[in-house]
Amino acid sequence: xxxxxxxxxxxDISLSTLFEENRQTIEDSSxxxxxxxxxxxxxxxxxxxxxxxxxxxxxxxxxxxxxxGDFSFSLNAPDFTGRMEDIFSCDVETLDSFTIFIxxxxxxxxxxxxxxxxxxxVGSLAALAKEDPSFVxxxxxxxxPWLSDGLVALNTMFARDGFxxxxxxxxxxxxxxxxxxxxxxxxPLMTNQRNLIVLEENSEARVLVCDHTxxxxxxxxxxxTEGFVAPNARLDYYNLQNQHNAxxxxxxxxxxxxxxxxxxxxxxxxxxxxxxxxxxxKLLGKHAEGHAYGLYLLDKNQHVDNFSFIDHxxxxxxxxxxxxxxxxxxxTAAFTxxxxxxxxxxxxNAYQTNNNLLLTRDAKINSRxxxxxxxDDVKCSHGATVGQLDEExxxxxxxxGINKDEATILLMYAFAYEVxxxxxxDPLREQIRSLVEKRFRGELDKxxxxxxxxxxxxxxxxxx
Amino acid sequence: MLSIKNLHAKIDDKEILRGVDLxxxxxxxxxxxxxNGSGKSTLASVLAGHEMFEVSEGxxxxxxxxxxxxxxxxxxxxxxxxxFQYPVEIPGVSMVNFLRTSLNEIRKYKGQEPISxxxxxxxxxxxxxxxxxxxxxxxxxxxxxxxxxxxxxNEIFQMVMLDPKLAILDETDSGLDIDALRIVANGVxxxxxxxxxxxxxxxxxxxLEYIVPDYVHVLYRGRIVKxxxxxxxxxxxxxxxDWIKKEFEEQV
Numbered sequence: 001x002x003x004x005x006x007x008x009x010x011x012d013i014s015l016s017t018l019f020e021e022n023r024q025t026i027e028d029s030s031x032x033x034x035x036x037x038x039x040x041x042x043x044x045x046x047x048x049x050x051x052x053x054x055x056x057x058x059x060x061x062x063x064x065x066x067x068x069g070d071f072s073f074s075l076n077a078p079d080f081t082g083r084m085e086d087i088f089s090c091d092v093e094t095l096d097s098f099t100i101f102i103x104x105x106x107x108x109x110x111x112x113x114x115x116x117x118x119x120x121x122v123g124s125l126a127a128l129a130k131e132d133p134s135f136v137x138x139x140x141x142x143x144x145p146w147l148s149d150g151l152v153a154l155n156t157m158f159a160r161d162g163f164x165x166x167x168x169x170x171x172x173x174x175x176x177x178x179x180x181x182x183x184x185x186x187x188p189l190m191t192n193q194r195n196l197i198v199l200e201e202n203s204e205a206r207v208l209v210c211d212h213t214x215x216x217x218x219x220x221x222x223x224x225t226e227g228f229v230a231p232n233a234r235l236d237y238y239n240l241q242n243q244h245n246a247x248x249x250x251x252x253x254x255x256x257x258x259x260x261x262x263x264x265x266x267x268x269x270x271x272x273x274x275x276x277x278x279x280x281x282k283l284l285g286k287h288a289e290g291h292a293y294g295l296y297l298l299d300k301n302q303h304v305d306n307f308s309f310i311d312h313x314x315x316x317x318x319x320x321x322x323x324x325x326x327x328x329x330x331x332t333a334a335f336t337x338x339x340x341x342x343x344x345x346x347x348x349n350a351y352q353t354n355n356n357l358l359l360t361r362d363a364k365i366n367s368r369x370x371x372x373x374x375x376d377d378v379k380c381s382h383g384a385t386v387g388q389l390d391e392e393x394x395x396x397x398x399x400x401g402i403n404k405d406e407a408t409i410l411l412m413y414a415f416a417y418e419v420x421x422x423x424x425x426d427p428l429r430e431q432i433r434s435l436v437e438k439r440f441r442g443e444l445d446k447x448x449x450x451x452x453x454x455x456x457x458x459x460x461x462x463x464x
Numbered sequence: 465m466l467s468i469k470n471l472h473a474k475i476d477d478k479e480i481l482r483g484v485d486l487x488x489x490x491x492x493x494x495x496x497x498x499x500n501g502s503g504k505s506t507l508a509s510v511l512a513g514h515e516m517f518e519v520s521e522g523x524x525x526x527x528x529x530x531x532x533x534x535x536x537x538x539x540x541x542x543x544x545x546x547x548f549q550y551p552v553e554i555p556g557v558s559m560v561n562f563l564r565t566s567l568n569e570i571r572k573y574k575g576q577e578p579i580s581x582x583x584x585x586x587x588x589x590x591x592x593x594x595x596x597x598x599x600x601x602x603x604x605x606x607x608x609x610x611x612x613x614x615x616x617x618n619e620i621f622q623m624v625m626l627d628p629k630l631a632i633l634d635e636t637d638s639g640l641d642i643d644a645l646r647i648v649a650n651g652v653x654x655x656x657x658x659x660x661x662x663x664x665x666x667x668x669x670x671x672l673e674y675i676v677p678d679y680v681h682v683l684y685r686g687r688i689v690k691x692x693x694x695x696x697x698x699x700x701x702x703x704x705x706d707w708i709k710k711e712f713e714e715q716v
Contacts, residue, residue, distance in 0.1 A: 395552075397557075397562070399540055413556065414555060
């Protein structure tokens, strides 16, 4: 990686100092619209820093140790220009989609321009910021909390590229838009990818973001995605996370929803090291509907923290949340479901469920509903459960000749099914169904190197 | 086929079975009756291998093999089937997936190839007729949202699909209306062959009007205290269980 800032390796240097040392280089090759926020982001970051578990919203995940230590920093687009199919094959291969690749946070230069409906734009945020700065300015930094969340501030300091999706008024994109995030590096790497999704009135899109690691080095990923969904528009958003154990990923999704809009997010964590998903849906127009779903399947020492915040800012909106987790070995997880019903938001309907299956005594979950209700005519419910496999169901299956391991897989799968069922793209649902089953069977191949076993291997078949 | 000798079993140190003896030969139908709490369902669970119960004494041979040390799945693969008194709902596991997995596990144990998808569907269609089970039900998750009668019919459907050597029907008649009872009874009667056997566990004589047993046993306080022919069931229906209890107390 020729253009990486390497001097962070072997130096005790803070991220803010690193930024200041390289600020000139970053700003020179970036657009004004992105540069405009860097100074304030730096000031905010100096105050906030990387959140420790003393920050209320990050109580169950102290990210500080994961954001320190040696790693390089990619300052310009990686020079990888080879054929993507040579290094990567997608598990969701039967999915008929428009696919783009992002490598280490940078829009891959050889992405094709497949036929999209007229007016639909999908591409590099850095390029868009140069070509159409007024469009970017309208949205950039407008809903992600870059002045109050240290990680979003950090992202805004360093942000250079990522993807953007722009669906104009009235356009329905039938084919899913698939974004494949690839991490590929010969040394530890930190990325700060910034994405933008804009759906204009009456438009509709389905976006599938797949996160993969293709090399075994340590990665620290700090992604921010801002979404703007106009009146009557519909966004179906899936994030499939399949990364190795040495990955730390913070994925922030911040969506503003106008009246009668519909947003569904689905965070499917099949494998990771330490994961934190921030899912924020702001319901800003009447009859907006927000659905946040998630499934996390963890073992070994994996940790996933799903933090959702549904903000009912106006009356007559609807929200529904369902997060389910299966935790094996020493895995730990956290769920926070923050729901805010603002004083005028009468006739709010907000539902939230978090169910967890713990397969061992060592697995641990912290589940925390946080409902703040300032209106009086509302329907809100929340429920959290932690349980083990149903022994009666286990005996029933075994009494039919099914062995204990197979019965365990069937029951874990049955538990996860409720979330998988929410996937409305048929081929995707079938693929996820089979990925989840493979995951439970321990057959899931994350990438070219086997990362399922959680052990360090040797030579070409290295495992992490 | 089945030989139970001096079987003792307990749960949480409470002894429920206190020396059960029973022999079942191929082609026979046995009914085990008895008042509530006498240990009927415990006997069924112990035979199927429920880990909640601890066998403290005795021997159970099934086709000459000691099954007490076997896992529940191996007992099933050997040809033992339990129709549950309370079939378990398993949302998310489809009936089709469940039955095919089950059938293939049993075939694998016998050294047979897995059944092909088309043969499996053919088998399902054929067996569904036997128990008059709605196709909609077999497309759902296992027992999920089934009525009481549908659950019991589904047990018998599984029985005819898996075609065991010995079927133990634990209170399969409870909660059934007369039509469902007839269907269940027909399923069992049609399945009966000289090489298989059935144990009916029931509280009432009603089921025995439709499935005629060769032997009727009365289980009381964890022991078989009386054995007779089908007329014993009628006598119990007419006189209740008190005279059995009295007889038993006198013996003791």
